[in-house]
Amino acid sequence: MNKLPYLMAARGIVKSYGPTSVLKGFDLSVAAGEVHAFLGGNGAGKSTLIKIISGQIERDGGSLEFAQNRASSGGAETPDENSIAVVSQELALLPHLTVAENIALPRRHRAWSQFNGGEARRIAVDALSLIDPAFAHAAVDRLVADLSLHERQLVEIARALDSGASLLLLDEPTANLTAGETERLFAVLRRLAVDKGLAVLFVSHRMREIRQIADVCTIIRNGQTAVDRVALTSITDAEIVDQMGQAAVDITKEPPRDQRRRNGSTGTHAGTPNTLRMQTEGIDLEIGAGTLLGLAGPPAGPEALMDALTGVSSTNEWSIARNGMAVAYRRPSAAARDGIGFVSGDRANKGILANLPIVDNLAASARVIGRKRTVRDTEVTDGRDLLHALSIRAGSLWDLPATISGGTQQKLLIARWLKLKPTVLVLEEPTRGVDIGTKREIYTLIREMAAQGAIIVWWSTEYVELAELCDTVLAFDPDGRPTSILKDTQINEAELAHATGMAA
Ligand SMILES: Nc1ncnc2c1ncn2[C@@H]1O[C@H](COP(=O)(O)OP(=O)(O)OP(=O)(O)O)[C@@H](O)[C@H]1O
Numbered sequence: 001m002n003k004l005p006y007l008m009a010a011r012g013i014v015k016s017y018g019p020t021s022v023l024k025g026f027d028l029s030v031a032a033g034e035v036h037a038f039l040g041g042n043g044a045g046k047s048t049l050i051k052i053i054s055g056q057i058e059r060d061g062g063s064l065e066f067a068q069n070r071a072s073s074g075g076a077e078t079p080d081e082n083s084i085a086v087v088s089q090e091l092a093l094l095p096h097l098t099v100a101e102n103i104a105l106p107r108r109h110r111a112w113s114q115f116n117g118g119e120a121r122r123i124a125v126d127a128l129s130l131i132d133p134a135f136a137h138a139a140v141d142r143l144v145a146d147l148s149l150h151e152r153q154l155v156e157i158a159r160a161l162d163s164g165a166s167l168l169l170l171d172e173p174t175a176n177l178t179a180g181e182t183e184r185l186f187a188v189l190r191r192l193a194v195d196k197g198l199a200v201l202f203v204s205h206r207m208r209e210i211r212q213i214a215d216v217c218t219i220i221r222n223g224q225t226a227v228d229r230v231a232l233t234s235i236t237d238a239e240i241v242d243q244m245g246q247a248a249v250d251i252t253k254e255p256p257r258d259q260r261r262r263n264g265s266t267g268t269h270a271g272t273p274n275t276l277r278m279q280t281e282g283i284d285l286e287i288g289a290g291t292l293l294g295l296a297g298p299p300a301g302p303e304a305l306m307d308a309l310t311g312v313s314s315t316n317e318w319s320i321a322r323n324g325m326a327v328a329y330r331r332p333s334a335a336a337r338d339g340i341g342f343v344s345g346d347r348a349n350k351g352i353l354a355n356l357p358i359v360d361n362l363a364a365s366a367r368v369i370g371r372k373r374t375v376r377d378t379e380v381t382d383g384r385d386l387l388h389a390l391s392i393r394a395g396s397l398w399d400l401p402a403t404i405s406g407g408t409q410q411k412l413l414i415a416r417w418l419k420l421k422p423t424v425l426v427l428e429e430p431t432r433g434v435d436i437g438t439k440r441e442i443y444t445l446i447r448e449m450a451a452q453g454a455i456i457v458w459w460s461t462e463y464v465e466l467a468e469l470c471d472t473v474l475a476f477d478p479d480g481r482p483t484s485i486l487k488d489t490q491i492n493e494a495e496l497a498h499a500t501g502m503a504a
């Protein structure tokens, strides 16, 4: 009997989208019981391979082999039923069904008419409780359409964890999770890997996480396998970045403090004053031009403040004043016309215009501000400039956003604001899914905007990022209450974890 040494082996995989050749004979194999990091830059082909393994798209060439539970054969071209579960990068839930239905339905083999709601609820609560018991009980009967991005991420992960699959394909599953949730997810994955021999293929651009959870890594570069099943203990961060084909950047070094702070607390933006005051019970914070204000903590707290700043909600617990005048924006367009830019963290639902070409996506904010409805010639020129400024690799301005990778779509959302010079730019996890080299580019762009006098408000679940960029941080506790304001040298990962109630 010729038993496959791996749970799954992809060999010589070839895939092109029209003229774009993505996978050019790529190999990757995953063994039972291992957490396997699948690494590569934005647009390298990671999501494409995951879709091929899980049967969502077809390959042009190469072979897939899956170990079978039946002892008779060595391997098979298709996996056993239900042996693979996926958490896809852009999430795939059914919005008009409840959380319970979304989690339990894939396990059902009987007809819909025999669907047992009580059993579904039990299954869903158990699955969600692996990560967050309080959320499990609060969310189980809600419609997925009403959940935030963060909550949908939890549901999708719970569905995969509960599936009983022997191979989990996780395409950036932690991009929306808080530090505490990530810890719990990792604990569950470890337990399933050790106790049940679960294999996990894990995509992430967060080096710290990769080191924390993964045993081995495979790196994709130029459509081929640059590093094949190498133990993470025997490869350095710099080697990983190098093998991904990215510019050599020192990702661990912090820039000196004095490079971070720019103007004083009431600096000017081309001669006009620019101050922002945010008040709620127990907090009164005023910041000026050039400030990079970080928001730290689980989503509820930062979200309420960002909603008030961007006109999503004018009636919540926050009072906002700009240049000494109270403001309450009734809708996002009003905030945008008053110089407040916003990059939503919910790329797929609130950022990208999926049915419109890239050029419309780049011009979207300018059109809202200028009340324009039709495409202008200048937008094409501007669009080309913006693609160039952010080194966005797209076939053409007229292609749909679906033709560029997740991290590259994220750059479109930032590019929208580059030419508009907002006085306040609110960023909700703006580097979500962005690779290590590109993160550097985004940090530089944001620093430049601040240096020119913009106020930046930046929410991130990645504390290392806040520690590196921000000169002031407003920390929120898990109940969404603002707890403290940290300044300059107080801003480090340990302090942030402590201030947000995440300390171990
Ligand atoms: N439907 C499509 N049509 C045309 N090109 C596509 C399509 N889907 C993906 N591509 C291209 O295939 C390449 C690989 O994309 P993929 O999404 O697999 O990258 P990735 O490694 O997952 O990147 P990221 O880290 O940004 O998520 C990219 O150059 C992308 O532009």
Ligand SMILES: [Mg+2]
Binding pocket: 046, 047, 048, 089, 171, 405, 406, 407
């Ligand atoms: Mg991807």
